[in-house]
Amino acid sequence: MITEETGSGTREAAEAAVLENEEAEIASAAGKAEGGVTGAVRRKLESRRKLMAAARKLFVERGYHETRPQDISREAGVGHGTFYLHFEDKLDCFLAFTEQAAEELEVFLEAHLAGANSLEDGIREILLAIFEYSDANPGVLAATLTDVSVLSKGDTGRKMPADRWAESWIKALEHWKATGEALADLDSRLAGYLIVGAIKQGGAYGFRQKLDRDTLIDGMTRLFVRALKK
Amino acid sequence: MITEETGSGTREAAEAAVLENEEAEIASAAGKAEGGVTGAVRRKLESRRKLMAAARKLFVERGYHETRPQDISREAGVGHGTFYLHFEDKLDCFLAFTEQAAEELEVFLEAHLAGANSLEDGIREILLAIFEYSDANPGVLAATLTDVSVLSKGDTGRKMPADRWAESWIKALEHWKATGEALADLDSRLAGYLIVGAIKQGGAYGFRQKLDRDTLIDGMTRLFVRALKK
DNA sequence: GGATCAAAATGACAAAATGTCAATAAACCC
DNA sequence: GGGTTTATTGACATTTTGTCATTTTGATCC
Known part of the structure; x- marks a missing residue:
């Protein structure tokens, strides 16, 4: 025994x-x-x-x-x-973890966006906040945003962190459309998802290359603003 | 027995x-x-x-x-x-598969980009080719671009398809910088990775929502062009 | 053409990882 | 304080992955 x-x-x-x-x-x-x-x-x-x-x-x-x-x-x-x-199983546990972390990040970002910022300042502010969170919680963001499709038999039936995150961006984009700063006929939903994907991949790239944080934020902000601004 | x-x-x-x-x-x-x-x-x-x-x-x-x-x-x-x-093991086999598919896609894209296209036409053309490949090989693209970090003990030490793909974009971006169509001081490397991420996430979103393909391509092209054009 | 050697293939077996459930312990209620 | 419900436990079962002694196949030499 x-x-x-x-x-x-x-x-x-x-x-x-x-x-x-x-x-x-x-x-x-x-x-x-x-x-x-x-x-x-x-x-x-x-x-x-x-x-x-x-x-x-x-x-x-x-x-x-x-x-x-x-x-x-x-x-x-x-x-x-x-x-x-x-x-339920190991995956269920992992998803619970990512959802917890996503919730946490969302709260953190909301707090950093209380003031009504202009499009450019807002975007920069969000990116800054993301990196700040990532510093305070090393590894959590990367783990949270990992793609679990490879682990699941079909759809998990859950809302993934990346989707939640996209929703946040969509809300922000709608706001900037309303203030007239963003393209009037912008497809906010598509744009929200594109941005999330860009940040994921770009962030991973920056991390690997040990890029200077400000360089990374500036580079992203610039391209995002150019794409979205009226 | x-x-x-x-x-x-x-x-x-x-x-x-x-x-x-x-x-x-x-x-x-x-x-x-x-x-x-x-x-x-x-x-x-x-x-x-x-x-x-x-x-x-x-x-x-x-x-x-x-x-x-x-x-x-x-x-x-x-x-x-x-x-x-x-x-070596199951992951090794999967990576071999993704590398094969990435190679295939790369060849396919090259073929569709033989002519020297303008920035906007070129981007649209690439996106079109991607969807074409995806139609001809259902499921392959999604499988190829999946993130395997969740499966590997540390780094796989291999060049992932997404990275290879980013390199292709970087090359194209450098070309458009040379022709004076793209921003002169564009960080092509960062931009290449951002685009790949955006396409991954945006493509998945479009697929899930069963978005009309042309709508999707138009939406992506528009934002990419705005971000990159001089 | 068959004896010999090397490379490749095979599948029974072993190890690792994941998941189940009958037995037990803790809290609750009268 | 005993009967009931609910949570916990860890030995065991199942599934998945990986290994290796044995066998098969093809090349080479006489």
Whole structure:
């Protein structure tokens, strides 16, 4: 009989490691917080939170392929079976992670776009914010935007981060159309997707080549503005 | 003892199915062709060709995830071990397929760009050719451009189709800079990558939405031209 | 033409990765 | 505090991938 790890001694250590990365959640260890939820519900929520934190850590550090569901469970300090209690399968877990990160980035970008900016300033501001987020969360953006079509049997039936992101751009483009700064007959939907694709590929290129960030932002901004401006 | 399939009866049938897709290779069944190569070398080449054809068929039809190395071997009419004789692993096989397709597309595009076109006509022409290729080879383009970062332990050390494709665009952009049609101080390298990304994402969007092809090409051409033209 | 050698192919087997489920523990309720 | 529900657990089963000893095939030499 070969025991499956998560030895009790290891357990708390692993969980502690995950919790370190949490901020406002430390209080929860005492048995409160989490919106007052308590008992069984809270227990389940806590497991999920730990799994999500572990998944994020490992997917970012090692990538999808090199991360085993087992690894995530161990890192989270829960049993292996618990993983499949919270996620359909490995892909489902990965998608949950990307959706979380996409949500996070969206909030971050909204915050950086509160003021009504001109088309050029707005675009530059968004790109700047993206790089800022990427610095603060190394690897997350790349992981989030990876194409999972190669992993899924057909359509995942989910809204991918890139699509969500495109929607944000579309909203912004519509705004600039309304202010009369952007082409009046611009197809905002198509343009939104083109921009997202350009940023993905261009960003990867810039990262590989270790391009100076300002150069990259300037280059992108210039082309985007030229394409969109009235 | 559970036999591993590829029963002799099935064998020829499978191989025949693959051979159907071949054109000039039928003669090779007689024992000649293939550049005069014969014997052992030729035998190996033949195996690889059959495997490549089978891999392409299955990767396109079912996708990466749903295609087992076993399936490819069976479809090719060779033993399972032969697969690993020709490819490092499944990813290696997939990359070989994408490289083949990328090569093919490149040749196709070159042929469609023989004449020295103006910037706008040239861009439109390239996009048109891409869609034409995509029609003639359904699924191949999508498969080729998929991001495999999610499958590889670190860098694959290979030049991906998207990069190759970007290089083509860069060359074209340099040409238009030389003719004075494109921005004199354009960063062709960055622009090349941005365009490839835009086409990937925009193409996927158009496909999903079943956009009219001309609408899609017009929309893309317009934005690209505006961004690049002097 | 058959004995010999080298390259290629084969498929049973092994390892790795993913996913399941009966048994157990924890929380809940009366 | 015991009966019930819900979450957790890890040994086990399945699937997928990869290996290697053995066999087959074709070239070479006599």
